Amino acid sequence: MTFIGKIWNVVRREVRIWVRRPVYIVGSVFVMAFCTVFYLTFLRDGVPSDVPIAVVDLDNSSTSREFCRQLDATQLGRVVRYDDFAPARADMQGGRVTSVCVIPDGFNRDIQAQRQPTVSIYINGLYFLGGSLAWKDLLTMVNLTGGAVQREVLRMQGVPESSIMGLLRPVDIDVHQIGNPTMNYGAYLANMMIPGMLQMVVIILLIYSLGTELKYGTGRHLLQSVDGDIYAAVSGKMALYTVLFTLIGWTIEVILYKWMHFPLAGRLGQMLLACFLLVLASEAVAVFIIGLVPVCRFALSIGALYSVLGLSLTGFTLPVEAMPAGLRGLALMYPLRYYYGMYVQVGVFGSGFGQWFFYVVMLMLFCFLPFLVMRRLGHAYEYLDYERN
Amino acid sequence: MKETYVKSWLKDALGIFNLELGRLLRDGGVMIIFIVAGFLYPILYNFVYRNGVLEDTPIAVVDDAGCTDSRRMIREMDATREIEIAYRCTDMEEARELFRDRRVNGIIYFPSDFGDRLANKETAVFSIYADMSSFLYYKNLLMGSEFVMLNEINGIKVERYRFDGLTDQQADASVNTVLYDDVNPYNRAFSYSIFLISAILMLIIQQVMFYGMSMSVGTMREENRSFASLPDTLRGRGVGRVVLGRGAVYWLIFMVIGIYVTTIVPAMFGFPQRGSFRDIMTLLAIFVTVCVFFCMTWSTLVTRRESAFILFLFMSPVCIFLTGCSWPTTAFPAFWKWFSYLFPSTFGCQAFIDLNTAGADLEIVAPQLKALCLQGMVYFALACGAVYVENFVLKRKGRIDEVRREVEGRIERRIGAEKIQI
The missing domain is CATH 3.40.1710.10 (abc type-2 transporter like domain)
Known part of the structure; x- marks a missing residue:
């Protein structure tokens, strides 16, 4: 069986799981739809009045x-x-x-x-x-x-x-708000809160998808469908979720910048690239967490703790410079932090490749994380020698 | 000997209490959530927002005017808490370069006619360019330069009036016709941590309880048991016993966590504690009670151990917004205002902010407390309803099976009978 064939097997198997258990679609499409609607309607006035x-x-x-x-x-x-x-x-x-x-x-x-x-x-x-x-x-x-x-x-x-x-009035100030000329609070928060929720949903759902195989002892069945090739098994799952979440993410980006017309100095394509890389990097983090702790429940708890804190540590509300030194290091461990960096360059300044390629590289570096735990995860799937609950 | 109603009620409730407590203590996953999340999260958030105030935002200055006034203003801006003049650039292109490299978060530009206009008694304008990627950069740049500007305006005006032959006092009186005294008593420096942590602390109690309880309910569902099973001797009555017996376990655990979160954590981080201990405990007792019924109601929707994380984790940040601590409640769209009434955290956080951080008393937060009590009653009824429905379905499941078997039996007999007839 070729590698592509194995991946196809996993994808078909995963789609069958989706059909049987609606939690995957509800947890991704519905949750993201709710978040998008919430942040866009809740803050729709931009600036509170009265x-x-x-x-x-x-x-x-x-x-x-x-x-x-x-x-x-x-x-x-x-x-x-x-x-x-x-x-x-x-x-x-x-x-x-x-x-x-x-x-x-x-x-x-x-x-x-x-x-x-x-x-x-x-x-x-x-x-x-x-x-x-x-x-x-x-x-x-x-x-x-x-x-x-x-x-x-x-x-x-x-x-x-x-x-x-x-x-x-002998002296006056001429104020220029770069990147958000109307001081739209909604645009400011939605631009980062919604991708932040996307990061959270990707991490949680992929951990769950990989973790349930351990929990219900179906890991061996998964491996059988790919001739024991753990790389194909994980790639297959990642491929399907990448497609799903990239589509969701791109829809959101289009809504933000084309439909809501939130200020974007650069090109939409660059934000779509950032969104795709955010999805990929978040998936890599999810695989890393479940590989490190191959117990569904533990991995989910860690994933939840990690991703909820990510919203604060990204520093789009209280900047990272104002946090204690130790936490600044922790902030580097979030894909969202680099997405934010890229958004600032593309959305606020409209800079070129030279200014934002660093963030692309950093997001791509996250993708090496799964390789560190692949053998461990394969072992766990094969022998199911961890606590299940 | 016949037991009185009260006696048997207490006995049953105690039995359910013991059962639930034992179940929770044996469930490592739930205990980890209670202990790690309940005890660690408040500390983590306090660390993240510890400083709370962004100081000395690096700014680049382009001084094309090069007059004494602009130089003095630049010095004064550098001296403010908000701004640090990190670079002095020769032209805007250089400053823009630094801005894009994010070495500075703003630019201040004095045009070449700045000094001339001041000398001509016209309005001299200088420009600021703020990075809006975080509103705090903008706030710092604007406040720093505005303080300096207001101060300068006064100085310049007094000087001009004196030039016209007024005495110092006359000049001051003509310039400052109306004085003002501004006080921000509860959050002097507009610290980010003081407003956010106040809301987060109470929310942690609600969310941790919800995830813990959902996990416990999900586990039971997975093991084909029900969280709502009534004692057999009651023959279907005694829903209240189940709800209150089970609820008491969570209530006790979360009063402990709650006391830690609302009183010890603030003390650990030197957070303002202006409310009286008695008032805060009253609020906590009410809030935890409502949270128990709230969690009992919503956790019935959870069918698997981990589902709560997948389906409800995204609600935590949403709940923070719904408390109204950042976006004012008066500006909520009507739908979201009603939606926010679903959560005890909306009223609990507001009441805690007012009591603990603003030093209000119970009378001032009475509207929130009343809302919480009303919410508690509704959720208690709903939690009872959930137990009742669950039992109804469970019992009917047995009956349905029975009926099915009976029908099958009849059909068999009928067919058998027909066979004989033939």
């Missing part, structure tokens, strides 16, 4: 009311009025409002008399995005209020309109 901001207006003057109206009119904020500080603080502590803004008594009077009233701003930084956005919104509004007052004063002094802006 986060609740509590305002305790102790002044109730025309200026303070105008301040509230303006704050309410911003896209980010929605004003919730309170008469007293205590209930506002309680609601902030309970996470029902993101921040509290206290306008002091005599706010208007003090502004008119140039006595510099102080607005107090309290933020709940535990609800991260809501808190930081409310903070930004409030600071902008306070600065604008100050600016409006100054403008009136300057106008009264007879300063020409053309030079007022220079006096009000």
